[in-house]
Every structure is written in C-alpha cells, then in structure tokens.
Amino acid sequence: MVEVDGERLLESLQTLRGFGAVGSGVVRPTFSGPDMAARRWLRDQMEAAGLDAVVDGVGNVFGRSRNGGPALVIGSHSDTQPEGGWLDGALGVMYAIEVARALAELDSTRRLAVDVAAWSDEEGTYANFLGSRSFIGDLADGDMASTNTAGESVAEAIERVGLSHEPRVALDPARHIGYIEAHIEQGPHLEERGRRIGVVTSIVGMRTLQISFSGRQNHAGTTPMARRSDAGVALFDFGVRVRSRLESIAGPATVWTIGNARLEPGAESIVPGSAWCGLQFRDADEAVLDTVEAAVRDLAAEMTAEGPVAVSAARRRDPVTATDMSAELRRHLATAADARVRDGWTEMPSAAAHDAMVIAKSVPSAMLFIPSIDGISHDFAENSHDEDIVLGCQVLVDAAISILEP
Amino acid sequence: MVEVDGERLLESLQTLRGFGAVGSGVVRPTFSGPDMAARRWLRDQMEAAGLDAVVDGVGNVFGRSRNGGPALVIGSHSDTQPEGGWLDGALGVMYAIEVARALAELDSTRRLAVDVAAWSDEEGTYANFLGSRSFIGDLADGDMASTNTAGESVAEAIERVGLSHEPRVALDPARHIGYIEAHIEQGPHLEERGRRIGVVTSIVGMRTLQISFSGRQNHAGTTPMARRSDAGVALFDFGVRVRSRLESIAGPATVWTIGNARLEPGAESIVPGSAWCGLQFRDADEAVLDTVEAAVRDLAAEMTAEGPVAVSAARRRDPVTATDMSAELRRHLATAADARVRDGWTEMPSAAAHDAMVIAKSVPSAMLFIPSIDGISHDFAENSHDEDIVLGCQVLVDAAISILEP
Secondary structure, eight states, rough: OOOOOOHHHHHHHHHHHHEEETTTEEEOOSSSSHHHHHHHHHHHHOOOOOOOOEEEETEEEEEEESOSSSSSEEEEOOOOOTBBBBSSSHHHHHHHHHHHHHHHHSSTTTEEEEEEESSOTTTSSSSTTHHHHHHTTTTOHHHTBBBOOOOOOOHHHHHTTOOTTOHHHEEETTEEEEEEEEESSSHHHHHHOOSSEEEEEEOEEEEEEEEEEEEEOOTTTTGGGOBBHHHHHHHHHHHHHHHHHHHOOOOOTTTEEEEEEEESSSSEEEEEEEEEEEEEEEEOOHHHHHHHHHHHHHHHHHHHHOOOOOOEEESSSBOOOOOOOOOOHHHHHHHHHHHHHTTEEEEEESSSSSHHHTTTTTSEEEEEOOOOOOOOSTTTTTOOOHHHHHHHHHHHHHHHHHHHHO | OOOOOHHHHHHHHHHHTTTEEETTTEOOTTTTHHHHHHHHHHHHHHHTEEEEEEEEEEOOEEEEEOOSSSHHHHEEEOOOTTTOOHHHHHHHHHHHHHHHHHHHHHHHTOOOEEEEEEEOOOOSSTTTTTTHHHHTTTOOOOHHHHHHHTTTTTHHHHHHTTTTSSSOOOTTTTEEEEEEEEEEEESHHHHHHHHHHHEEEEEEEEEEEEEEEEOOOTTTTSGGGGGOOOHHHHHHHHHHHHHHHHHHHOOTTTTEEEEEEESSOOOEEOOOEEEEEEEEEESSSSHHHHHHHHHHHHHHHHHHOOSSSEEEEEESSOBBOOOOOHHHHHHHHHHHHHSSSSTTTTEESSSSHHHHHHTTSSSEEEEEOOOGGGGOOOTOOOOHHHHHHHHHHHHHHHHHHHOOOO
16 A cells, blocks of 8 residues: 655645745735746656656646556646635645655556646636646637736746747647546535545536626616616616526526626716626536526516516626546545545535546546635635645545556 | 897807717816816806906806896806716806896896806816805815826816916805806706796705625635625625615605625625625705615614625715705796796706705805706707707896896
8 A cells, every 4th residue: 555645745735835825825826926936846846756847838837757658647736816725726736746756655656657737827817727728739829818917918928937938748648548636625515514535526517697787877866766777776686586596496506606797887876877797607417507597598588578677698708518527537536535534535516617627528537625624715714634635645646546557 | 128149048058069069969077178168268258248257266267247236146067077968057157148148238237247157067077066165165175186087186187277376266245145057957857747947946965875795705616505695695685675665765756876886806706705885865855865874774784684794884975965945046036937937837856966056055046947858968968949948048037137126
C-alpha cells in the first residue's frame, strides 16, 4: 500500500497559500504576479517529483511522467477568484503532485504514469476554463481576445507574462486514459451528512436566461399610478412569481438565482421604462433544466398577456450541458473510498462547474470531493479539516494505482 | 383689457426652442453652451420689453421693471433635463416676458411693475433650484461645491461661463409682493378632464427612503435553496408587498416609485449578499406622507422579523414638505381663468416640484398650469396646443393686472 505523506502535503498547500495570501484567503487571479510566481513554483515542485514540467503557452503547468503510458492525468487549477479560498483548485493541484511523489517512492508503483496539471484560468478572470479547453483543443481564436475587467486580453496577458512563444500542452489520446480532479465540495452536503469523501456522479448543467421588461418611462411625480407601465414593478413581480413557480416543479437539488438586475434609467424620479435581470438555474438532469426553462418562458408570456409591461426571456449564453462522470473511474474512486472509510463516503453531483467538465468531452473523467467547513467557498473563510485533506489524497492515490495497474 | 399677442408669444417660444433643439425636443442643461446663449437672448428680450435685465452671479436672468413697487415677480426656468421638452420651464419664462411686453403697450397698465425671472438650474444638473434658492438667500456654501455628472462644481461652472464676478439678484421684501409661475402640467389630469387651465392649490411633498437588504453572499451553484439568505429575493418580495400595502392606505393622488435598485455584488453566479432600492413617494398631504412612511418602515421591520434577510429603511435625503400656494394669489388666477373659460379650468395640486415651491418660503406664490398633450413631459415628445399656450398667458396677464391694480 502506498501511503501519502500528510505532513508534506499540508506543508506544500501552506506554501502555495503564501502566493497571494490575504488574511486567511488568497488573491491569485490568473496571470497576476502571485499567480505566475505560484506557477513557476509548481513547475519546480513537479520537477522535484520526477516529472518533466513546463509552463505552457496559456499558463498551464504540466508535469509529464517519464514513464510510458497508459497515463492518468490528475490535477485542478491554481488560480483563484478575486477573493478566493486557500484550497479550492489549489487542493487538487497539490494532491496530484503528492500522488506523483508517493508513487515514485515505492518500487511497486514507480513505473506507473501520472501526468500532473495545474490548469490556467478556471475561474474565468479572462476566459473560463482557458487551460483545460486548450488542453483538449477546444480553444477558438476568439477566446484569445477575451478580456479581464481591466480590458487586457488573453493574448496580451500571455505576451506580458512571457509565455507567447511557449507551445501548448495537448491531450495525447495514445497516452492519456483518463482524468481525475479532486476539489473541496464548495457546499454543505458532505458535512451535513457526516461524510468525508464525495465521489462525483455528474457535474450539473447550467442555463442563464436574460429576462427583459419593457414598459414606458415617465415622470415619477406627475404620472398617476393607474396610468403607469412600470418595468420595475414587473421585475419585482417576476422575481416573486418565478420563485413560487420553480419551487413547485424543481428537483430536490435544482438551484436558481437572480444574481443581477437593473432598472433603466435608474433615476429616483423616473418611472423605469425598462428593466432586466439574469436568471441562472442548475441541475444534473437536463430534463429538469428543460422543465424550468419552459416554466420561465411561460411566465414571461403570461405576464406579457396580462400587461401592461412586456416580458421576454432569452438565453444569455450557450447552456452548459450536464456532464456525467466516467462510471469506470467512479468505481475505482468508490472502491478506494470504501476501503479507507467504510460508510464515510457518498456519491453526489457537483453543483459547481470544474475543469473535469471540459476534459470529460475528450477522455473519461471523474472527481473526488472533500468537505467544506460550513459549506463556504469562493470566500476567504473557505476551509477543510486537515484529516479530511489528507484522507482525500490517500483515496486519490489508491484509486490511481487501481486504475493504472493491469 | 390687455390682450396678449399670441403670434408674438408663439414665435418667441419657437426662437427659444432653437437654443439646443434636438428633433422635437431640447437639450439645454444648465451652463451648457445652448443654455448660456439662451440666457443672453432672454436678457436681450427683457431689455427690449423695457426691463433692466442682467444675467446674475448664478445664471439667473432677471429683468427688473423700471416702475416702482409693489412689484410682482413672474417667471420660471429656462434650463432643461438631459432630454427635455420644448415647453417645460421655457413656457413660463416667455409668458413672463410677454406679460411685460403687453403691459407696456397700454397706457392703463404701463405703470404696473412686473419683474421677470428665468431661474438657473431648476432641473438640478448641478444643484436643484439653484437660481430660485439664491434669489431667496437660501444657498449654502456647500451648494457651490455640488457637481454635475462630469464632476464640474457649480463654482467651477460659474467661473467657466464668466459669471463669477456678477452680483446675485435677491428678493426685495420692500418691493416684491408675490411670485407667479406658469408651467405645463406634466401630467394627464387637465387633458383627461377637458380643462384648459389649472390653478395650483399646493405643490406635493416628497420623501425618499433607501431600503437596504442584508443577507449572505454565496455560491449560486453549491448553496442549496433552503440554506440561502438571498438579498435579491427579499428585494423582489419587498417590491411586491410594498405595492399592495400602499395601495390600501394611499390617498387618491399619492404616487410612489422604486426608480433605482441594485443587487450586490451583481454577478450571475453569486447569491446576492446585499441589495438596495430607493422608494420615493409624493402627496400634497403631509399626513398621508407620514402614513406611507410608517407603513414602509413597518414592512421592513416585519420582513426582518420573518427573516432570513434583514431589511431597513432610512431617509435618503431631507424630505420636501408639501407647499400650499397663496390663497390670495390663487383667487386672482381663478377669477381670471373663470372670466376667460368658464368651467374650462380647475384647481389641482402640482405633482412635480417647481421653483414656486422654493420662493413660497419667502413671498406669497402661486402657479398656473396648461395641459400637456398625452401627459408627456421630460421627453422630446412634450407638447401643448397653441390655443392653450396663448390662453394661459392671457389668464396670467389678467391676473397680474388684478393683483397689481389697487
């Protein structure tokens, strides 16, 4: 049995945390100074673990095992949200490096090929899943023109950080037989159920509808209530009615959120002539997503028929399809988890998107979760218990061995 | 009987419309090029009407009659909203000049003293009611630091347009016995009731409450619906509940508006942790305003008690108290209107604020309205019928004579 070195793993995670540390959290957005320094440090760590490591042309750090295939890719992302937690993607990256270290320490596993990845810009500071999409060859020219909030494009950032002449690492179908990513759950389910490991069944699908309200702008003093066509009133109505409607049709794990909204022109003394909001909803079942979308479109049509404000719903961006994880890889993870903590693990969907969702398009992929304390994520307060952190890595290395051993 | 020259009046209004004309509307914000050109032209028109006219130190154009007092001040404002109608305040300014012209043409009225005013920045491009507040001595040093959206202060603008060394015109209690302002109604009431003249009874009071919602920011994918404390959901709830509550307690002419609102941080994938909106309400009766404000505060307290989101209500700025118009001046306007269009006029409150609201603090004031076609105002489509425009001026000159004649 290979045993991970828990102390080494935790020390490595704390060192990585130092790149961009702010209080208990981390500010390490893609292509920032701390992000690039972390990537160079990760490359060195991969080299020290016996891998051939590079920072590639889009910022991916990729450590290739010197062993021949079949190879398993293990990794996650090392960038953070504008105010990120210290684990998030960093956990899965350090797990992968620890797996490589641990396998190299035993004669019986030294010959197994694990390639380690720290993907670039999973969080979408410039472009969502930039690194993993590049890895599977799913990056279009337009993506290189995508900008951060300061207006710098991907191409400009890559030039600035000195990577524009580096080649891009690519998935090798002749070598790579699968991808495994570990991550903190970012939700409360494991903690609430008293489980220490989650084996992800699928990554939820997600759709966003732009709801638009078209009324008539008017003077807020002189326009009697009965003569108004107030787009803001319709927006508030929609917000309340959509909630009760979705509560009655949604699945037990469906979530929906109105995260942004605007009244136009947005002046205190003007009856809003138009308004909009964004409604995002997620579920692991595409049929549920279809039902929700139809209900929202029906509500918009009903409100338009009722008047006086016209309401319309349109997709704001391409939907994210729910992604099933590989049954084969899940079985290895489940077996490994059950051996280490019988009844202490569970199968569960991932309510958040991950690089595994991208890579699953090209190669069998799976994910392993460890608990988030209080379910907090994308926040400086994000944390997990040390023993859960170490356990997750142990399950991962056990699974990797069972996958790679004939 | 003095008869106004309708053709001359309409021609003057069309000339004034040319300063900043955009399509059927006017863009003449305070201290802009078109605004200052219009003010210089108005000063020349006042001089031509036999008045001693100046553009004063805050941009007011003031034409003082060479006759001794008692004097009546007649006027309105010549600046516009960012997208203004051609009549709005310009109507009342040209009425005042036409009154001065008409009085000067007859031996019987030539000795009557009417001082004519075109107030500066009624619309608040820099500071609401700048000119009329200066006239009654109600301008604080802080007002001179108030800025337009481009960040230019009143003081800087006055320097830029070359008025910083001009004295400010002031109300003269020994001379000025009252103020009358004519304006288009900016609402649908006169047109709906088939009346051609409105004698304003009072200018409505106005209050604005900032409603704040405090929940807990969270990940929109991984946070189950039951665990959320979504400030946006509370905002929508409030918007719906405040409407039904105010409908049951408001007076027949009460209006209320949520003109601006915001979800924070306002991101598609984040459950809003906080939110706010502005609720403005107006009524001519302070007791109604008290009842409305109490109901809104009660609703906020109820919602906080229900949870999970805390809701609070606080005044966003000093309330505007309802202002009664002078009974004496109203009687003169009513008598004049009745003589010209028996049963074709009505008493009514003003649902919009006007310079008369400011000046009424210092001297008896009154207002006269003419109909707005379709009730449209603060819009390029604002208009009134020519015959109503001329009738309004005729009633105004008749009333001025009856006020000033012993």
